[in-house]
Every structure is written in structure tokens, then in C-alpha cells.
Amino acid sequence: xxxxxxxxxxxxxxxxxxxxxxxxEGIVTAxxxxxxxxxxxxxxxxxLNNYIKEAGLYWSxxxxxxxxxxxKYGGDNRDLLIDNYITSLRNLGEAGIKTVCYNFMPVIDxxxxxxxxxxxxxxxxxxxxKTRFAYFDCMILKREGAKEDYSKEEMDKVYQLDKIIxxxxxxQLIDTIIVKTQGFINGNIKDGDKNPVAIFKTLLALYNGIxxxxxxxxxxxxxxxxMPVCDEYGINMCIHPxxxxxxxxxxxxxxxxxxxxxxxxxxxxxxxxxITFCAGSLSSGIHNNVPELARQFASRTRFVHLxxxxxxxxxxxxxxxxxxxxxxxxxxxxxxEKENPLLPMRVDHGRLMLDDADKGYNPGYSFYGRxxxxxxxxxxxxxxxxxxxx
Numbered sequence: 279x280x281x282x283x284x285x286x287x288x289x290x291x292x293x294x295x296x297x298x299x300x301x302x303e304g305i306v307t308a309x310x311x312x313x314x315x316x317x318x319x320x321x322x323x324x325x326l327n328n329y330i331k332e333a334g335l336y337w338s339x340x341x342x343x344x345x346x347x348x349x350k351y352g353g354d355n356r357d358l359l360i361d362n363y364i365t366s367l368r369n370l371g372e373a374g375i376k377t378v379c380y381n382f383m384p385v386i387d388x389x390x391x392x393x394x395x396x397x398x399x400x401x402x403x404x405x406x407x408k409t410r411f412a413y414f415d416c417m418i419l420k421r422e423g424a425k426e427d428y429s430k431e432e433m434d435k436v437y438q439l440d441k442i443i444x445x446x447x448x449x450q451l452i453d454t455i456i457v458k459t460q461g462f463i464n465g466n467i468k469d470g471d472k473n474p475v476a477i478f479k480t481l482l483a484l485y486n487g488i489x490x491x492x493x494x495x496x497x498x499x500x501x502x503x504x505m506p507v508c509d510e511y512g513i514n515m516c517i518h519p520x521x522x523x524x525x526x527x528x529x530x531x532x533x534x535x536x537x538x539x540x541x542x543x544x545x546x547x548x549x550x551x552x553i554t555f556c557a558g559s560l561s562s563g564i565h566n567n568v569p570e571l572a573r574q575f576a577s578r579t580r581f582v583h584l585x586x587x588x589x590x591x592x593x594x595x596x597x598x599x600x601x602x603x604x605x606x607x608x609x610x611x612x613x614x615e616k617e618n619p620l621l622p623m624r625v626d627h628g629r630l631m632l633d634d635a636d637k638g639y640n641p642g643y644s645f646y647g648r649x650x651x652x653x654x655x656x657x658x659x660x661x662x663x664x665x666x667x668x
Contacts, residue, residue: 279582279614279623279659281652282306282338286640287326294333300649301656304338305330306379306624314466315346315359318366323373338622339581340370341379342518345500347466347481350384351488352496360503367504371511377622379554379581381518382497384488384529385466385481388459388521388559391451393641394630395596401629403597404642406522406562409435413443414451415527419475421482423528435592458641482527490530494541497532501546508550516554516580517542522595523563535565536574543578552578555614557605558585558626562595569609576617584610584655585626597627600651601658608658615662625651 282304283297294305309318309326330337343366346359370378381387391414395405413436416424425433456478460466466481488496501515508515523534532538539553553575560566572579586598586605600607614621628647 279611279619279621280304280338281656282622282624283648283652284341284624284626284643286310288329290640292645294330294335298334300652302335302652304622305335306339306341306622307337308340308342314344315348315362317362318343318369320369320372323369323375327373327375337373337375339377339379339624340375341581343367343370343378343380345380345382347385347484349500350382350493350496351484352492352499353484356496360500364504364507367507367513368511371507371513376512377514377516377580379516379518381520382493382500382533383520383531384485384493385478386456386460386527386529389455389526390459390642391454393454393458394635397629401631401647402635403629404627405596406594408432408593409439410451411455411526412436413439414455418448418452419479419527421479421528427525427528432592482529485529488530490532493530493532494545497542498545501542501548501551505546505548505550509548512550514550514552514580516552518554518583519556519559521556521559521562523559523566534563536571539571539575543575549578552580554581554583555579555610556583556585556626557607557610558583558587558597561604561606562587562589564589564593568604569606569613572610572613573617576613579614579618579621582610582614582621582623583626584623584651585628597629600625600628600654607655611655611659612662612665615659616666623655625655 280303283302284306287307287310309322312318327337349356349359390404391407391410392405394402396402412428412432415421416436417440452474457474517533520531520534525531557568560571561568584607586600586603586607587595588598588603589595625648627642628644628651630644630647632646634644634646
């Protein structure tokens with residue numbers, strides 16, 4: 279697999295020369311300053327592409343070219359937005375950039391309740407506390423029907439939390455769940471927005487009446503529209519799994535398990551319709567056997583995220599060390615090196631260690647933690663290559 283790194287553009291404190299020094303080969307990035315739905319011009323693409331080339335690297339994967347909400351819920355302007363998307367894909371293809379990671383999660387992308395959960399060794403990582411998330415849903419957002427989505431035992435814990443939670447903790451939950459994790463790139467809500475809860479509720483309302491079936495059909499419509507330009511330029515679209523891989527906030531999720539992935543690949547059975555195999559997202563669902571999914575979908579995988587999680591009590595989950603947890607990354611490396619060895623891969627998240635907290639503006643992304651994991655996985659992959667070549 280090709281070693282890549284998610285880089286957040288020229289504003290990122292982690293510079294391209296630094297990444298080259300630590301053995302990175304390809305860059306995973308996007309035009310983060312362009313608002314969702316607008317065309318990525320050839321000039322802007324070529325400017326960043328040349329900047330990356332001048333550093334001795336190459337733009338390996340676009341992560342991501344965002345899919346606007348109106349495309350997902352089927353708004354009146356979705357065809358115009360898809361036309362813009364097609365133009366952006368054509369401009370990327372002409373620049374020689376052929377892999378695009380995207381997601382089709384309504385309103386909210388990856389969800390955590392804590393961006394700096396402390397470990398006993400002094401490191402920190404992302405964490406999802408189901409009780410605190412349910413508290414946000416039921417007591418802060420006050421979503422209609424929210425309490426029906428949780429068991430009596432779960433709601434009892436919410437009521438107990440309500441007795442002791444501070445106003446500061448409530449503000450932190452809002453900031454973490456719907457501002458920091460959503461707004462740092464291409465987000466619907468950003469730092470500085472007034473009353474983010476009200477904005478978020480307005481966004482949720484756009485999906486009234488949109489269920490699992492309708493969202494699937496909207497994804498199929500989108501893929502059918504863009505496949506001709508993908509065929510023309512050899513662009514691989516690779517959808518990212520839901521994170522976490524189950525319904526949240528009354529919203530449907532359609533990339534959460536084996537059946538979902540099978541449906542997507544069969545609904546538009548084109549080799550340029552593929553998946554991003556994110557071991558972290560998939561492993562945070564107890565229903566997913568990650569190595570089995572890798573074996574089944576290796577041939578349609580176009581990009582790999584190497585991260586792992588552990589599921590704790592009550593459905594909580596936490597980032598695991600890269601060689602541990604439910605992601606089984608060593609086994610995944612063995613599967614992909616055998617079945618699809620030229621895939622771009624990047625290590626993801628990991629633990630924040632040393633002075634990682636000062637290394638960037640992007641929440642949850644370590645530098646030293648990812649560098650350590652990259653070295654670990656590099657060694658694992660080289661060992662597996664040697665095994666396969668015997």
C-alpha cells in the first residue's frame with residue numbers, strides 16, 4: 279500500500295517538507311476554503327497540485343469533495359449542485375487526480391463527545407460516550423421523539439447525568455458534537471456561529487420524511503449522474519462508512535454494515551463506484567467483523583483508513599492503539615497487500631502525545647501519534663510483503 283497523510287492545506291502547521299522527511303509518499307487533501315456546492319476551478323486545483331509537487335510529493339486522494347446536503351435530501355437545486363460536482367470532478371481528472379473520498383452522512387459527519395480523553399500514560403484520544411450523546415440529543419437539542427430512541431436504562435443514566443452536569447460541560451458537548459468536529463473543514467456550522475443548536479435543528483428539519491430507502495435512492499441518483507465523468511477520466515469515487523455506523527439523531531445512515539455496502543456497489547455496478555475502507559468507523563459498530571468485510575470488499579476498495587477502536591461498556595467507544603482493537607489492522611494489511619496492493623492508505627487519528635495539541639487546528643488529529651503509527655504500520659506492511667514474496 280502507498281503511504282499517504284491527511285494534510286489540511288497551506289495553513290496546516292505540519293508542512294509538506296516535514297511529511298516528506300517522515301516517509302510520506304502521497305498527500306490526502308482538499309480545497310477546504312471553497313464553500314460546499316461551488317465548483318473547484320482548474321486554476322485553484324492546479325495551484326495546490328503544483329505546490330504539492332514542488333515539495334516532492336503527489337496529491338494522491340481528494341478527501342473530500344463534499345456532497346452538499348441538498349443532494350443528499352433531494353432538494354430542488356440538487357441537479358445544479360450535481361452539475362457543479364461533475365465540473366469539479368472533470369477539473370480534478372484533467373489535473374491527473376483520480377481518487378475522491380466522500381461521505382453521504384446527513385447533516386453530521388463523525389461524532390465524538392470528547393476530543394481529549396485522557397489515558398493513563400498521559401496521551402489523549404477521541405472518545406464517544408453514549409450517555410453524554412443521548413443527553414445532548416434529549417436534553418440540549420430536545421429533538422422530538424429522541425427519548426424513544428433510547429432504552430429505559432439509557433434514559434435513567436441521562437436523568438442521573440442531568441443532576442450533576444455543569445453548564446460548562448453542556449457548552450463543551452455542543453462545541454464538540456456540532457461545532458469542532460463538523461466545522462473545522464467544509465462544515466455546516468463553524469466556530470463563531472451564534473446559537474449553533476438552533477442552526478443544527480434547522481439542518482435536521484431538512485431531512486423530515488427522508489428515511490433509509492429515500493437516502494439510498496438519492497445516493498444512487500447522485501452516483502448515476504457522476505459515473506460518466508468518472509469513466510471518462512478514470513476517477514475512483516470511494517464512499518466513507520458512517521461514523522459511528524448506526525442511525526443517530528433520527529437520521530438514516532446507509533453505509534454502516536455489509537448489507538449497506540453490498541447495496542451501494544450493486545446499485546451502481548461500476549468499478550469507479552468503490553469504498554473507502556475505514557477500519558475505525560466500521561470497528562465502532564459491534565455488528566461489524568472488520569477483517570471479513572475487508573476480504574469481501576477488497577476488490578472494490580479504493581482507499582484505506584488504518585485506525586482502530588475498542589467498544590466499551592454501554593456502547594461507548596474509543597480510539598485504540600493502531601496494532602490493537604477491533605480494527606485488526608495487521609490482518610487488514612495482510613488482506614489488502616494480497617488482494618489490492620497498490621491502494622493508498624493513511625493512518626488516522628491515533629493518540630495525541632508529546633506536544634501534539636500544539637501541532638494543528640484540526641481536532642482529533644495527532645502528528646506524533648500518527649507518525650508513530652505510520653512507522654508501526656510501515657514495518658507491518660514490509661513484513662507482510664516479504665511473506666507474500668517468499
